[in-house]
Amino acid sequence: MRPLLLILSALSCTFAQENADRQWYKGNTHTHTLWSDGNDFPDSVVDWYATHDYHFLALSDHNILSRGERWMAMKAIQKRRVTLGKSTLAKYRQRFGTDWVETRGEGDQLEVRLKPLAELKKRFEKPGEFLLIEAEEITDSFEKVQIHINAINVSDVIKPQKGRSPRETMRNNLRAVQAQEAATGQPILAHLNHPNFQWSLSPEDLAQVVEEQFFEVYNGHPSINHLGKPNRPGDENLWDIANTIRLVELQAEPLYGLATDDSHNYHGGDASPGRGWVMVHAASLEPAALIMAMREGAFYASTGVTLNHLDYGVASKAIRFEIEPEPSVTYKTEIFGTRRKSPNLPGESLGVIEGLKVHFPMTDEFHYIRATVTASKPHPNPSFQGQLSQAWTQPIGWKVSP
Numbered sequence: 446m447r448p449l450l451l452i453l454s455a456l457s458c459t460f461a462q463e464n465a466d467r468q469w470y471k472g473n474t475h476t477h478t479l480w481s482d483g484n485d486f487p488d489s490v491v492d493w494y495a496t497h498d499y500h501f502l503a504l505s506d507h508n509i510l511s512r513g514e515r516w517m518a519m520k521a522i523q524k525r526r527v528t529l530g531k532s533t534l535a536k537y538r539q540r541f542g543t544d545w546v547e548t549r550g551e552g553d554q555l556e557v558r559l560k561p562l563a564e565l566k567k568r569f570e571k572p573g574e575f576l577l578i579e580a581e582e583i584t585d586s587f588e589k590v591q592i593h594i595n596a597i598n599v600s601d602v603i604k605p606q607k608g609r610s611p612r613e614t615m616r617n618n619l620r621a622v623q624a625q626e627a628a629t630g631q632p633i634l635a636h637l638n639h640p641n642f643q644w645s646l647s648p649e650d651l652a653q654v655v656e657e658q659f660f661e662v663y664n665g666h667p668s669i670n671h672l673g674k675p676n677r678p679g680d681e682n683l684w685d686i687a688n689t690i691r692l693v694e695l696q697a698e699p700l701y702g703l704a705t706d707d708s709h710n711y712h713g714g715d716a717s718p719g720r721g722w723v724m725v726h727a728a729s730l731e732p733a734a735l736i737m738a739m740r741e742g743a744f745y746a747s748t749g750v751t752l753n754h755l756d757y758g759v760a761s762k763a764i765r766f767e768i769e770p771e772p773s774v775t776y777k778t779e780i781f782g783t784r785r786k787s788p789n790l791p792g793e794s795l796g797v798i799e800g801l802k803v804h805f806p807m808t809d810e811f812h813y814i815r816a817t818v819t820a821s822k823p824h825p826n827p828s829f830q831g832q833l834s835q836a837w838t839q840p841i842g843w844k845v846s847p
Contacts, residue, residue: 466728467726467727467728467738468727469724469725470500470727470735471498471499471500471723472502472503472735473503473706473718473722473723474503474595474636475503475505475595475661475664475706476502476505476718477582477707478490478506478511479517479522479525479559480504480509480511481508481509483506483710483711484522484527484714485711486537486559487562488541488545488565488568489541489711490504490708490718491565491569492569493718494718501576501577501578501730502577502578503577503595504562504579504580505595506582507582507584508584508602508604508605511560511562515561516549516556516557516559517556517557517559518555518556519555519557520553533712534548536712562577565577572730573729575730578598581602582596582638583595583596583606584605585606585607585614587608587609587611587613589643590611590614590643590646591643592614592637592646593637593638593639594637595636596625596634597636599622599625599633600625603618603625604621611645611650612653615650615654616656619654619656631732632737634739635657635658635659636660637651637657638660638707639661639664639669639680640660640683641669641670642666642668642669642670644677647683648683648686649690652690652691653690658740659701659739660701662680662681662703662746662837663702663705663721663746663835663837664680664704664707665707665716665717665721665828666709666715667715667716667829672829681817684792685781685792686792688792688813688840689812692812693783693788693812699813699840699843701739701742701744701839701840703723703744704721704747704748704837705721705722706719708720720748720827721746721747722746722747723739723746724744724746724751725743726738726755726757727743742757745837745838746837747834747836748834748835748836749825750818750819750834750836751836752769753766753767753769754766754767755838757839757841761842762807763804763805763806764780764803764814764816765803765804765805770801771820771822774822775821777797777818778797778798778816779796779797780796780798780805780816781794781816781817782812782815783812784812785812788812803816803818807841807842812842813842813843814840815838815839815840817835817838818836818838819834819835820833820834820835821833
């Protein structure tokens with residue numbers, strides 16, 4: 446569990462000293478390849494992220510790890526293409542060369558070997574620069590309710606656990622993740638994916654399953670209903686409602702929010718890479734260090750806005766950061782929180798700050814506060830109409846009773 450909030454100025458100084466040597470690392474924790482329902486080779490997918498300024502990547506295919514010997518028919522690969530032109534195999538050979546690409550058979554019987562993660566790590570990883578983390582999207586359901594949970598840094602595949610209700614299904618899968626972590630001593634970060642996909646989960650569901658500590662406040666797939674609809678809250682509003690229930694009614698820690706790609710399509714198509722990511726302030730570019738930092742809330746989610754000097758410490762008494770400017774771009778930061786006197790108004794807008802420097806004090810008036818930064822520039826690869834580049838900080842100021 447994350448540490449409880451302590452309102453002690455001495456701890457603030459200690460926090461600053463302890464985090465002086467940390468660095469910011471950009472990563473995506475939700476990615477698909479031909480190992481499940483993506484439409485490109487895993488090495489081509491990794492190459493895209495490695496050459497677009499990412500520091501870490503989790504390949505999170507559905508209910509499978511990229512291990513062992515697997516061949517895939519070229520006919521099946523080509524059927525997944527969205528746009529025509531040069532074939533997937535031709536692009537693959539052009540990028541990596543014929544010595545790397547392994548095929549067998551001819552004509553309609555032509556197959557291509559999918560590279561396992563171990564081989565990808567040898568080719569792409571660079572200490573302190575780029576890291577691949579083994580992951581899985583545990584893909585489960587209860588009746589028509591879709592329950593997908595990413596498990597990052599697993600040591601073995603985790604099978605869908607099922608349950609007698611949506612909440613029990615969530616809880617059973619999260620407990621399976623916890624059990625593997627306890628058995629191996631290897632930390633695993635679990636985050637709930639796209640709660641509005643097929644309108645599957647309510648704010649109350651996210652609130653009640655307190656085993657969950659992370660969820661996707663932004664997912665780049667265009668079919669996950671990020672903005673909600675008149676009678677269903679969007680992902681950001683859902684976050685505030687769930688966190689208010691947790692803090693006010695359940696005395697439980699709030700959810701932290703990630704932005705991810707959920708990329709599937711690399712040859713045209715709507716679910717493409719580079720839409721959302723996390724920026725993690727960690728001691729090193731290693732799975733355990735990244736997960737520890739995220740459990741501390743030492744990260745923010747982004748779709749194109751960069752934050753500097755972000756104060757996220759447990760002793761922080763304010764939202765405080767600076768926005769890295771881009772030419773001809775303006776920024777508005779909206780502060781959200783729930784007042785103690787009006788818990789029936791979760792995630793109320795508490796004010797808008799224009800400009801590059803943001804400071805908003807946390808007082809006992811609030812259960813928590815958080816910030817959403819919106820830039821005037823359109824997202825270069827939008828997942829919904831009119832999308833602007835944004836960033837989300839984690840909720841601060843909260844505390845729960847022992």
